[in-house]
Amino acid sequence: xxxxxxxxxxxxxxxxxxxxxxxxxxxxxxxxxxxxxxxxxxxxxxxxxxxxxxxxxxxxxxxxxxxxxxxxxxxxxxxxxxxxxxxxxxxxxxxxxxxxxxxxxxxxxxxxxxxxxxxxxxxxxxxxxxxxxxxxxxxxxxxxxxxxxxxxxxxxxxxxxxxxxxxxxxxxxxxxxxxxxxxxxxxxxxxxxxxxxxxxxxxxxxxxxxxxxxxxxxxxxxxxxxxxxxxxxxxxx
Numbered sequence: 001x002x003x004x005x006x007x008x009x010x011x012x013x014x015x016x017x018x019x020x021x022x023x024x025x026x027x028x029x030x031x032x033x034x035x036x037x038x039x040x041x042x043x044x045x046x047x048x049x050x051x052x053x054x055x056x057x058x059x060x061x062x063x064x065x066x067x068x069x070x071x072x073x074x075x076x077x078x079x080x081x082x083x084x085x086x087x088x089x090x091x092x093x094x095x096x097x098x099x100x101x102x103x104x105x106x107x108x109x110x111x112x113x114x115x116x117x118x119x120x121x122x123x124x125x126x127x128x129x130x131x132x133x134x135x136x137x138x139x140x141x142x143x144x145x146x147x148x149x150x151x152x153x154x155x156x157x158x159x160x161x162x163x164x165x166x167x168x169x170x171x172x173x174x175x176x177x178x179x180x181x182x183x184x185x186x187x188x189x190x191x192x193x194x195x196x197x198x199x200x201x202x203x204x205x206x207x208x209x210x211x212x213x214x215x216x217x218x219x220x221x222x223x224x225x226x227x228x229x230x231x232x233x234x235x236x237x
Contacts, residue, residue, distance in 0.1 A: 018070050021063050021067050021070070022093065024063055026204075028101070029060055029100040029101045030139070030142075032056050032057060032104035033100065033138060035104070041128065041131070045108060050108070060098055061098060061101070063094075064094045064097070068091060074087065096200040099196070099200050106189070107190060107193050110186055111186070115185055116185070118187070119179070123187060124187070126166065127170070127187065127190050127194070129166075130167060130194045130195075131194055134163060137163075137201050138197075141156070141205065145205075145208060148208055150208065153205045156205055157202055160202040160205065164199060167194065168195075171188060174187050174188055174191065
């Protein structure tokens with residue numbers, strides 16, 4: 001289905017405009033995620049930087065509303081009746097990208113809520129590794145999405161699933177560590193936010209390898225089958 005949607009991005013003026021706005025959403029959400037990680041590990045933002053972060057999140061939110069408005073107008077006022085499945089796919093994906101922007105902003109805000117300083121230990125090193133993997137996945141999502149690369153999407157999905165697994169294990173280790181309440185809160189929130197960013201990236205990637213009715217689900221056997229056949233089947237199993 002994604003390949004058909006990408007074809008419409010190129011041939012249908014209305015959907016092409018939605019595609020351009022979706023690409024902007026991805027880029028701005030990625031920028032927010034990179035900035036958030038930098039400020040979390042290297043120091044809080046200045047007032048000017050904080051204002052810019054808030055503006056970035058607002059731009060992502062506005063793009064989501066714009067795309068949703070474009071989809072509704074296209075389906076109700078235009079000739080988009082045959083394109084309902086693609087519009088539903090796009091509506092789902094823009095919500096995931098919007099949530100990524102929210103979680104990036106939340107990372108920046110952790111210390112505003114009374115979070116404690118980060119210790120120098122293995123648990124913090126693990127949070128840094130989660131950040132590295134998430135940023136690495138995000139660096140490739142746009143290109144993989146545009147090219148509808150099943151094999152690469154499946155590879156990134158496996159990386160994202162590993163982030164969620166490692167996050168869960170890390171939360172248990174943090175809970176058993178002798179941190180004070182403020183430091184524990186800081187580390188738990190950072191871990192959770194990176195896990196959620198990874199989960200929403202997985203949802204975007206699922207739009208490449210899964211049919212619409214299985215969007216947001218990652219049946220590993222199904223993904224492997226699709227990779228082997230370079231497109232597979234949309235029939236339910």
